Amino acid sequence: MKFIQHKRSKEVEKWLRQEETEQKRRYRKIVAEQDALTPKRDKWIADFLYRIQTRGVHVHYNQMRKVAPEEIPVKPKRKFKVVF
Amino acid sequence: MARPHIEPFVDRDVPFKKMTLPGFPKGMHYKMLSLDTDDGACTMTCLFEPGYRQPPGMSYTEYELFIMSGYIKIGEKVWGPGSYFFVPAGVAIEELTSPRGATGLIFYNYGEPSFVESTSDHKQAERDRFAAVNSYDDMQWTSTNFFPATAPGCMVKVLRFDPRTQGFTFLYCMTPNFWQDNISYHDCCEEAYHIWGTSWMMQFGDLPTGGYFWRPPYINHGAFASKLGILAIGRTDTQLYNHFHFNPWTNIEENRDRAANRMLQWKPDLYKWINTHGHNHPVDFEYDHGHAHGDMPHHHGDGAVEHKHKKKRRHR
Numbered sequence A: 001m002k003f004i005q006h007k008r009s010k011e012v013e014k015w016l017r018q019e020e021t022e023q024k025r026r027y028r029k030i031v032a033e034q035d036a037l038t039p040k041r042d043k044w045i046a047d048f049l050y051r052i053q054t055r056g057v058h059v060h061y062n063q064m065r066k067v068a069p070e071e072i073p074v075k076p077k078r079k080f081k082v083v084f
Numbered sequence B: 001m002a003r004p005h006i007e008p009f010v011d012r013d014v015p016f017k018k019m020t021l022p023g024f025p026k027g028m029h030y031k032m033l034s035l036d037t038d039d040g041a042c043t044m045t046c047l048f049e050p051g052y053r054q055p056p057g058m059s060y061t062e063y064e065l066f067i068m069s070g071y072i073k074i075g076e077k078v079w080g081p082g083s084y085f086f087v088p089a090g091v092a093i094e095e096l097t098s099p100r101g102a103t104g105l106i107f108y109n110y111g112e113p114s115f116v117e118s119t120s121d122h123k124q125a126e127r128d129r130f131a132a133v134n135s136y137d138d139m140q141w142t143s144t145n146f147f148p149a150t151a152p153g154c155m156v157k158v159l160r161f162d163p164r165t166q167g168f169t170f171l172y173c174m175t176p177n178f179w180q181d182n183i184s185y186h187d188c189c190e191e192a193y194h195i196w197g198t199s200w201m202m203q204f205g206d207l208p209t210g211g212y213f214w215r216p217p218y219i220n221h222g223a224f225a226s227k228l229g230i231l232a233i234g235r236t237d238t239q240l241y242n243h244f245h246f247n248p249w250t251n252i253e254e255n256r257d258r259a260a261n262r263m264l265q266w267k268p269d270l271y272k273w274i275n276t277h278g279h280n281h282p283v284d285f286e287y288d289h290g291h292a293h294g295d296m297p298h299h300h301g302d303g304a305v306e307h308k309h310k311k312k313r314r315h316r
Helices: A009-034 A038-054 B252-265 B268-276
Strands: A057-061 A063-064 B004-008 B030-033 B043-046 B052-054 B061-070 B072-074 B077-079 B081-089 B096-098 B104-109 B131-136 B154-161 B168-172 B178-180 B183-187 B190-197 B199-200 B206-207 B212-214 B225-227 B231-238 B243-245
Touching: A009 B004, A057 B243, B004 B081, B004 B206, B004 B225, B043 B131, B061 B096, B081 B212, B131 B154, B206 B212, B225 B243, B243 B252, B252 B268
Parallel strands: none
Antiparallel strands: A057 A063, B004 B212, B030 B043, B043 B104, B052 B096, B061 B081, B061 B104, B072 B077, B072 B096, B081 B131, B154 B168, B168 B231, B178 B225, B183 B243, B190 B212, B190 B231, B199 B206, B199 B225
């Protein structure tokens, strides 16, 4: 039994609404912080794409393979985001 | 589950709040980490004040409790850091006290936090599913045993495994200088909390002690690294499969599409059956609540896979 049906009190409903409001605020803050991280992230991605050509990409556990230059993906023109 | 993508969030940045929900005794404080806005399920950091006393009682939802610092007593038994409890809905636990205070994590899995004073189980409670273990002292680290697996240096202790959904709760660690150069996503929701240490992910940067994420399915994460190592607790809601790749710019739709195509390659017969059967309502003969009750998500060949019927009254 994962959940037992019961009637929620008004106090509980109010508490949930407050927490939902705070969560929305928290989410917006995260999105803003992650947007601000874009220049650093672009550098991390460039470093990653270099490493997987030279040291390799992890395929399984300690198994790695080097990625050929023609396999390296090209950044699409659409907006890039990491928080959904 | 309707929780937004919360990643990263560091609970050290916010103060504790008093737990004021009806039924809970004074002396419990919390920080909300993530909340399901549909059913009230949530994950919280919690603090029990010195002298905290909670009478015997139960919750309407199953929950998991993990002690991070200090200790609690349940009945006469003392539970210190690393103690983990899985408490099914309606199972009454003995008096919980914390003479000197404690901090932990609470996961309310299917409904809002609730506490009802009671010395006996609810009639629907499944006590045999109750579990308690000190994961630091009584369990050992193992390799992840997934295929494909995370890189060497990431190890787990599985605290709970749901055989039906294959969702699980686990401690995990990364050794100092851990690194894994690929990008991963999963078909499941995943959440984690850093008990100690800092790790890095290419999308989100550093996740320090007190760092938390709730990540819906098909969201890219990785590459990964940790300079000094970490200790963390994680959970999934269903089976965790590592869909590895190296394209930093794929989105949720592309990742899901790839996962579906992989299912087609791995289980072509099942995939075909799912897509062609007129009234797709698979029944697991090992479990109740199948087709006979009509209350499980299914579709009628129209792709509306969350479709449900109200429970039908049985005619005698």
